[in-house]
Amino acid sequence: MTNIDVTAAHCADGGSAAPSVCFVTLGCAKNEVDSAEMTKKVQAAGFLVVDDASEADAVVVNTCSFIQAATEESIDVIFEICGLDNFSSGSAKLIVAGCMPARYGDDLQDELQEAQAFVPCSREDDIVEVLCGVLGVCPQTPSDGFVSPYAVSAASYVKISDGCDRFCSFCAIPYIRGRYHSFSYEEVRAAVAERVDEGVREITLIAQDTGRWGEDFENPSTTARLLDGLASEFSDTWFRLMYIEPQGVTDELLDVISAHDNVCSYLDVPLQHASESVLRAMNRRGSAKSHRELIERIRLRVPDITLRTTLIAGFPGETEADFEELCEFLEEVEFDYVGVFPYSREEGTRAADLPGQVDEEVKIERAQRIRDISDAIGESHVSARIGKTMDVLVLGREEDGQLFGRAMCQAPEVDGVVYLEEGTVGDIVKVRIEDTLVYEMEGEVVHGE
């Protein structure tokens, strides 16, 4: 079903309405970037991109399959879409893209006969050909005056590499996304320049492993050099780095973060655990001691840094003592933000076959205890910002009309927002924080400072 014969497709009459396509994106920011790229290609080929699946001629579901729960959510969404009138009547077509087809390959075609095509991550560049084949049309040139139905946001993601070679024993990403490969400086720069031209004020650089950028070039480079170059050239734009493995946190990088006012003093370093034996079973390096040294080094070089980490609770073989070591580490190190997941046994990964699998209930209890510890610390860090003045990028309005933005210490989608009474979307304003609620902040714009 994936081998679409584009040449056999009959071309749409030039005068007829452009076929409409709706993208439904699940999972992480990396998928959002992929969907945005596909959207651009599809628009350039003359398709009308709509945001209502029930009005589309084709729906592309960009799936997440990172863990079992994400796969199940993707399947639920696919079945929900298949229940829409335009699908039950057979007039709309379904394309399943992203991680699920990458992870399950041909097996998925047998299981999901509702889909007309499957587009794994590695084939997303072919989305136009696939759509043309499925809908039986040829690419068109968008008519003059074509306006994208999507509002440009003040903040955006740019992907700097894809894939991963680390093969953590719990993770299916290297099998889904393939080997690590950096995008060239010119490609990343062009993507940034395009967003800046569109009015984007904050760019979050993402990848599976952002700290390895440039290692695989003929003339190797570093994430620090990439960031330095971008921050120097686009000095009115905020830059933020996400998902940087401990090995990627070099002094060179910390100095670049420190040197540029437009680089957010923010790092998201996924540590996954603090017990040396659990980390080893995860096929990761480090220990509570080396993690502590890393955090000390970061805070010494960038004193105002905001730190986020991600952890797994209940990894196979995790004893009470390992878990207590992790809790003590968290209490001592005091991250600003922590994401925690109970371990998910992923088919095809090495950890799935490890002895000492932890009971579901215990995993959930442990994850909750980590959440409780981290929330108490995180909330106290957030409330300590009351009375401080910080730059806030105005992002938009909630459904109830409330204006909101984000400070440099808040990463998109995970760390809460700042609520404001005044401001224009896309502006960076000075805000005095007046109140906080859990991770959210509320502030007043300070004029004339």
Ligand code: SF4
């Ligand atoms: S570094 Fe991240 S993406 Fe790579 S294998 Fe480990 S958890 Fe997965």
